[in-house]
Amino acid sequence: MFQLDLKSRTSIYEQIVDNIKELILAGVLSVEDKLPSVRELSKMLTVNPNTIQKAYRELEYQGFVYTVAGLGTFVSAASDRKVDEKRVGEVMEDIRRSIRELRFLGLSQERISELLNELLEERGGLA
Amino acid sequence: MFQLDLKSRTSIYEQIVDNIKELILAGVLSVEDKLPSVRELSKMLTVNPNTIQKAYRELEYQGFVYTVAGLGTFVSAASDRKVDEKRVGEVMEDIRRSIRELRFLGLSQERISELLNELLEERGGLA
């Protein structure tokens, strides 16, 4: 499914969250698809089930999946999600920090603006 | 000098690093300027001196400042700062993911574009 980087500073459960979000955003996992069960993914990644569960719960908080106890965890329909202002604010904060870092790295305002516009024109994998 | 946001998920020492880098990049602190001593800044921000210490060490590692024992900590020449092309790529990838998530959250292309431009303007005078 994907690989973990145990050496990374990013915690395991966060890496799992990021990877699964990536799969959903890229369309590899579609709406209503079932995610691997906690125990399955636990074995696949050789990671403790509690850690997987923590990742799944975080994905649920962020609105990417929903859970039916006894059945499994599934990808949410985008239409079910109300525009989650709180989450939008969090993501914008992420971008704010990234832009700051680009400035630190020595990129000019113009160059950053160019790069962002390129990203905006891309229309990746969204159904 | 600047404000810390205790509620932020970003650790305090990292916020200090970021803020001082910004002050340097913005020209508020010039090459060879002396930074406040660890104890001074510790009092100014009401933060544990160890935390300031850690921030200064990180700034030194990144080439933004240098320390002379017994004299203090000073802003390095710009040529000493590390530039990291690889890091630029990673940060761009972060932003790409965030933009995808904004689309996923239901924001229109136009709205995303607006929000990004707001972010860019926020410190537009810096470049």
Added chain:
Amino acid sequence: MFQLDLKSRTSIYEQIVDNIKELILAGVLSVEDKLPSVRELSKMLTVNPNTIQKAYRELEYQGFVYTVAGLGTFVSAASDRKVDEKRVGEVMEDIRRSIRELRFLGLSQERISELLNELLEERGGLA
């Protein structure tokens, strides 16, 4: 008959219990009416028969239905239903807490009042 919401945090068997209670209270199912058999309802809702079984057992425990082996499950007389003053008090306490939280979340008294009235109207024809 009715719809289940798999995404709800409420377990499936509980949703079935609630829905059937509503049908009884609304008079759609009258005293001595026969409920669908476990197998029938299982097919109608595409739900595991064990889950239906559990819902029927709970309804029986609460005095809403009774079961005759070999014949089926039937709606009880209203007098058989348990009334629980203590429970009423607990539920009111839950609502009190929720209203406090709405205030805490920044909603005005007027807005809360509006929202409550909407809720009350939702199934106003039932009493």
Added chain:
Amino acid sequence: MFQLDLKSRTSIYEQIVDNIKELILAGVLSVEDKLPSVRELSKMLTVNPNTIQKAYRELEYQGFVYTVAGLGTFVSAASDRKVDEKRVGEVMEDIRRSIRELRFLGLSQERISELLNELLEERGGLA
């Protein structure tokens, strides 16, 4: 601080969440007050630290507290919270279920309406 009911169907961490919310909503814990540390509360309630942490994290998700690693967990300022539409929806769903249950318990529409109005007139403990 408060008592747990180990016999309750409600899980321990949820009881902790509910109790602390109650203390905050009632004004016993004020804005910027420090909650007991994870380890302290763990000892006070003779409950595993992980369980306390789970409760604190849930409180954070719901916007009641914020956390500074290395410092502690603190009550959020109401003004810092944007009106959290998602959370409002969740609370309204709680009330919806409670009203349904009151109907199940045999209360008439009019009686429920009366009771709700009484609750609305109360202005408890909010700063």
Added chain:
DNA sequence: GTGGTCTAGACCACT
């Protein structure tokens, strides 16, 4: 089988 909770105990980074 599924997810959910809990304990015991370890290790880490930050203050």
Added chain:
DNA sequence: GTGGTCTAGACCACA
């Protein structure tokens, strides 16, 4: 000291 993560392994309710 603080919170945060992770493992190992147990037990429960629900489908």
